[in-house]
Amino acid sequence: MKSLKTIAFVLFFGFNWLFSTGQEKIPINEPNYNKSKLFEDLPQKMFLAVSDLEPLFDAAVGAPVLAKLTPGFQFKGTIVSRTGDQKTSVRSVVIRSATRQGAAFTFTKIINDDGSVVYGGRIISMESIDAYEIIKENNQYILQKKNYYEMVRE
Numbered sequence: 001m002k003s004l005k006t007i008a009f010v011l012f013f014g015f016n017w018l019f020s021t022g023q024e025k026i027p028i029n030e031p032n033y034n035k036s037k038l039f040e041d042l043p044q045k046m047f048l049a050v051s052d053l054e055p056l057f058d059a060a061v062g063a064p065v066l067a068k069l070t071p072g073f074q075f076k077g078t079i080v081s082r083t084g085d086q087k088t089s090v091r092s093v094v095i096r097s098a099t100r101q102g103a104a105f106t107f108t109k110i111i112n113d114d115g116s117v118v119y120g121g122r123i124i125s126m127e128s129i130d131a132y133e134i135i136k137e138n139n140q141y142i143l144q145k146k147n148y149y150e151m152v153r154e
Helices: 002-019 050-058
Strands: 045-047 064-070 073-083 090-097 104-111 117-124 130-137 140-147
Touching: 045 064, 050 064, 050 090, 050 104, 064 104, 073 104
Parallel strands: none
Antiparallel strands: 045 140, 064 073, 073 090, 090 104, 104 117, 117 130, 130 140
């Protein structure tokens, strides 16, 4: 009799577990495609002046900067993070914008074993639908406008 109660108990909770609504897969975050555009006033592509950005890697955390990204676009803000030094092969800097609400510019320099240099980065804000990514096109670095959800998976 005791084993019959145990079997009934296990079957009862087993069926409850299988058919409970708590087992449905619910998405954690739904993309919000109704966010505002932060870079609406800027073009789809802009040529990046990489040589003008090199001094950013030596600036101190907390320092105010005015980074001239392109002839028509400057990124004004404060350095909030910095990694690497003159001896490391990867250097990175993060600047929080003072003029474009919520935006942060991440700029990275990678020195390969063969001495070649690769740059990367992005300007992104969690509150806006548009962003910029640094890409190399025809041996020239450009800022390419992208959708936030093309670059970030939530």
